[in-house]
Amino acid sequence: xxxxxxxxxxxxxxxxxxxxxxxxxxxxxxxxxxxxxxxxxxxxxxxxxxxxxxxxxxxxxxxxxxxxxxxxxxxxxxxxxxxxxxxxxxxxxxxxxxxxxxxxxxxxxxxxxxxxxxxxxxxxxxxxxxxxxxxxxxxxxxxxxxxxxxxxxxxxxxxxxxxxxxxxxxxxxxxxxxxxxxxxxxxxxxxxxxxxxxxxxxxxxxxxxxxxxxxxxxxxxxxxxxxxxxxxxxxxxxxxxxxxxxxxxxxxxxxxxxxxxxxxxxxxxxxxxxxxxxxxxxxxxxxxxxxxxxxxxxxxxxxxxxxxxxxxxxxxxxxxxxxxxxxxxxxxxxxxxxx
Amino acid sequence: xxxxxxxxxxxxxxxxxxxxxxxxxxxxxxxxxxxxxxxxxxxxxxxxxxxxxxxxxxxxxxxxxxxxxxxxxxxxxxxxxxxxxxxxxxxxxxxxxxxxxxxxxxxxxxxxxxxxxxxxxxxxxxxxxxxxxxxxxxxxxxxxxxxxxxxxxxxxxxxxxxxxxxxxxxxxxxxxxxxxxxxxxxxxxxxxxxxxxxxxxxxxxxxxxxxxxxxxxxxxxxxxxxxxxxxxxxxxxxxxxxxxxxxxxxxxxxxxxxxxxxxxxxxxxxxxxxxxxxxxxxxxxxxxxxxxxxxxxxxxxxxxxxxxxxxxxxxxxx
Numbered sequence: 185x186x187x188x189x190x191x192x193x194x195x196x197x198x199x200x201x202x203x204x205x206x207x208x209x210x211x212x213x214x215x216x217x218x219x220x221x222x223x224x225x226x227x228x229x230x231x232x233x234x235x236x237x238x239x240x241x242x243x244x245x246x247x248x249x250x251x252x253x254x255x256x257x258x259x260x261x262x263x264x265x266x267x268x269x270x271x272x273x274x275x276x277x278x279x280x281x282x283x284x285x286x287x288x289x290x291x292x293x294x295x296x297x298x299x300x301x302x303x304x305x306x307x308x309x310x311x312x313x314x315x316x317x318x319x320x321x322x323x324x325x326x327x328x329x330x331x332x333x334x335x336x337x338x339x340x341x342x343x344x345x346x347x348x349x350x351x352x353x354x355x356x357x358x359x360x361x362x363x364x365x366x367x368x369x370x371x372x373x374x375x376x377x378x379x380x381x382x383x384x385x386x387x388x389x390x391x392x393x394x395x396x397x398x399x400x401x402x403x404x405x406x407x408x409x410x411x412x413x414x415x416x417x418x419x420x421x422x423x424x425x426x427x428x429x430x431x432x433x434x435x436x437x438x439x440x441x442x443x444x445x446x447x448x449x450x451x452x453x454x455x456x457x458x459x460x461x462x463x464x465x466x467x468x469x470x471x472x473x474x475x476x477x478x479x480x481x482x483x484x485x486x487x488x489x490x491x492x493x494x495x496x497x498x499x500x501x502x503x504x505x506x507x508x509x510x511x512x513x514x515x516x517x518x519x520x521x522x523x
Numbered sequence: 524x525x526x527x528x529x530x531x532x533x534x535x536x537x538x539x540x541x542x543x544x545x546x547x548x549x550x551x552x553x554x555x556x557x558x559x560x561x562x563x564x565x566x567x568x569x570x571x572x573x574x575x576x577x578x579x580x581x582x583x584x585x586x587x588x589x590x591x592x593x594x595x596x597x598x599x600x601x602x603x604x605x606x607x608x609x610x611x612x613x614x615x616x617x618x619x620x621x622x623x624x625x626x627x628x629x630x631x632x633x634x635x636x637x638x639x640x641x642x643x644x645x646x647x648x649x650x651x652x653x654x655x656x657x658x659x660x661x662x663x664x665x666x667x668x669x670x671x672x673x674x675x676x677x678x679x680x681x682x683x684x685x686x687x688x689x690x691x692x693x694x695x696x697x698x699x700x701x702x703x704x705x706x707x708x709x710x711x712x713x714x715x716x717x718x719x720x721x722x723x724x725x726x727x728x729x730x731x732x733x734x735x736x737x738x739x740x741x742x743x744x745x746x747x748x749x750x751x752x753x754x755x756x757x758x759x760x761x762x763x764x765x766x767x768x769x770x771x772x773x774x775x776x777x778x779x780x781x782x783x784x785x786x787x788x789x790x791x792x793x794x795x796x797x798x799x800x801x802x803x804x805x806x807x808x809x810x811x812x813x814x815x816x817x818x819x820x821x822x823x824x825x826x827x828x829x830x831x832x833x834x835x836x837x838x839x840x841x
Contacts, residue, residue, distance in 0.1 A: 233812075256808075257807045257808055258808040259808055259810060259811065262811035263811075264756070265760055266756050266757065267746065267749070270749075270750060272801070274562070275798060275801055276556040277554040278549055279549055279802055280548070280549050290661070290662040292751065292752045293659055293663075293750050293751060293754075295660075296670075296674075296750075296751040303796075344755070394794075
C-alpha cells in the first residue's frame with residue numbers, strides 16, 4: 185500500500201515539475217494587443233450564471249461577439265462560492281484570453297485576481313458592479329445615481345400632474361446606493377417639482393412581503409397619497425399588490441426600480457405605471473464592444489466617447505463608459521422584454 | 524480483485540489528463556497545473572480530514588462553516604486585535620480545534636448522531652461568522668508576507684501545495700500506519716465490536732473531529748491568503764465538495780473501508796475535470812454545470828461499480 189502512495193506522490197511531482205519544463209511562455213497572451221489575424225477571445229463573467237438579469241446581458245454580449253467575429257466565453261459561478269469568480273479569472277489568465285469583462289460580486293476579493301490579469305497584459309473591463317479602479321481599465325456604468333434619481337422624480341411628477349403627496353419604500357435606511365439615489369430624488373424635487381411633497385420613507389428589508397405590509401400601512405395613514413415610489417426591486421411588486429388589494433389601483437400610482445418579469449402582471453392590469461431600469465441587453469452588448477475595442481487598442485484611457493457598434497456613440501466620463509439614461513418599461517413596451 | 528477502486532480512479536484521472544491535454548487549450552502549462560493545485564487545496568484539506576471521520580462511520584457537515592468562522596476570526600484577530608498574522612494564524616488553529624472539540628463533545632459525551640450534531644454546528648458556526656461581521660464586514664489588505672502563502676511559489680510549486688503535501692503525508696501515515704487508523708477502521712466496520720474489543724471509541728472519534736476542526740482552520744488560512752479577503756461566506760458548500768471527493772475516492776459512507784490515497788485521487792479527479800472542461804472550446808461556457816453533472820455521474824458509477832460485483836456474487840448459484 186505504501187508503494188501505491190509513493191507512486192501517486194511521484195506522479196504528482198512529475199506532473200508539477202515536468203510541465204514547468206514545457207515552456208512557461210505559453211501561460212498568457214502576449215502583452216500589448218493582439219496580433220493581426222488572430223480571433224479575439226473575450227471572456228465575460230456575470231455575478232451568477234442563472235440570474236435572469238445576467239442571462240439578458242448575455243443576449244447582448246452574444247450579439248456583439250457575433251457582430252465583431254470574436255470568440256465569447258461566458259462563465260461564472262453556478263453555486264454561491266465567493267472565491268469562484270477569482271478561480272475562473274485565474275483560469276482565464278492561463279487559458280490566454282485577450283480581454284476579461286466581469287460583473288464583480290466581491291470588490292476587494294476580485295481586484296487582486298484582476299490586477300494579476302492586467303500584469304499579464306490582459307485587458308479588463310467591469311460592468312454592472314465595479315472592482316477597484318486600479319484593477320480594471322474601464323467600468324461600463326449602467327446608470328449614474330443622478331440619472332436614476334432624476335428619472336424616478338420626473339416620472340413621479342409627470343404621473344401626479346406636478347402636485348401631490350408621495351411616499352418612498354426603500355430596502356434599508358443604511359444602504360449606501362439607496363441613500364445616494366434619495367439625495368438626487370430630493371435635489372430634483374426641489375429644483376424641478378416643488379409641488380410634490382414626500383410624506384414618508386419606509387424600509388422593507390429587500391422583502392416583497394414587508395414592502396406589501398409597509399405599503400398597506402402607508403395607504404391607510406396617508407389618505408391623500410397619490411404615488412408610491414419603490415427604489416428596491418422587491419418593493420415594486422409588493423407595493424403594487426398592496427394597492428391592488430386596497431382597491432386603489434389607478435388612484436394611487438406605483439412606480440419604481442425593478443425587473444420587467446416581476447412586474448409584468450401589474451403593468452398589464454394597470455396597477456403599476458412605470459418600471460425604471462436600464463436595457464440589460466444593451467449593457468451586455470456595450471460591454472463586449474468596449475472590451476473588444478480595448479483589446480484592439482482602439483479604446484484608450486482618456487477617451488471621451490466611444491462608438492459601441494450598432495448602438496452608436498456613448499459618453500465616457502473619467503474611466504466610466506455611460507450606458508445612458510435609464511429606460512422606462514410601461515404597459516406599451518413590456519412585451520418586448522423578457523428578463 | 525485486480526480492479527481496486529483506487530486503480531480504476533487513477534485510470535480515470537489519467538484519461539482526464541490525456542484528454543484535456545489534447546483537447547484543452549493551454550491545459551498542460553505549468554501555470555495551469557499550478558492553478559488546479561491552488562484551487563483544490565482547501566477542499567483537499569477538508570477531504571483529508573473528512574476521510575477518517577467517514578472511515579469511522581461518522582460525518583462532519585460543519586467543516587465548511589468552521590472554515591468561514593476561522594477565516595473571519597483570523598481577520599478579526601489580525602485587523603482589530605492588532606496581532607501579527609503569524610500569531611493570529613496559530614490562534615486560529617486553536618479556534619478550529621475548539622470548533623472540532625464542540626462537535627466531539629456533543630457526539631461522544633452526549634451520544635448524539637454526528638449527522639444531527641454537525642448539521643447544527645453547520646448553521647451555528649456560519650451564523651457566528653455572520654454575526655461577528657454583521658454579514659457585510661470583510662477583512663482585506665493583508666500584508667504581502669501573508670498573501671505569499673496563497674499566491675506565491677516555493678521551488679516553483681505553489682506555496683500552499685507544500686502545506687497540503689505535508690498534511691497529506693501526515694494523514695496517510697496516521698490512517699495507514701498507526702493504531703489510530705486501525706481503530707477508526709474498526710469503529711466504522713463494527714462500532715459495538717470495537718467497544719467490546721476494548722478500543723477507546725469515544726476518544727478516537729473525538730480525535731477525528733478535533734483534527735477536522737484544526738485542518739479546517741488551516742484551510743481558512745490558505746483560503747484567505749489565496750483570496751485576499753476573509754468574509755463570513757468563505758467556504759460555503761465546501762463540506763459537500765469534500766464529502767464528494769472522499770466518497771468518490773472509495774471511502775464507504777457506512778465506514779470501515781477507505782484510503783487516504785483514494786481520497787487524494789478523488790480530489791484530483793474532480794479538480795482536473797472542472798479545470799479541463801473550462802478549456803475545451805465546446806464546453807468552455809458550460810464548464811461549471813457540466814463538471815457538476817459529470818462528477819455526479821462519476822460518483823454514481825463509482826458506487827454502482829462497487830455494488831454490482833457484490834450483487835452478482837450474492838446471486839451466484841452454489
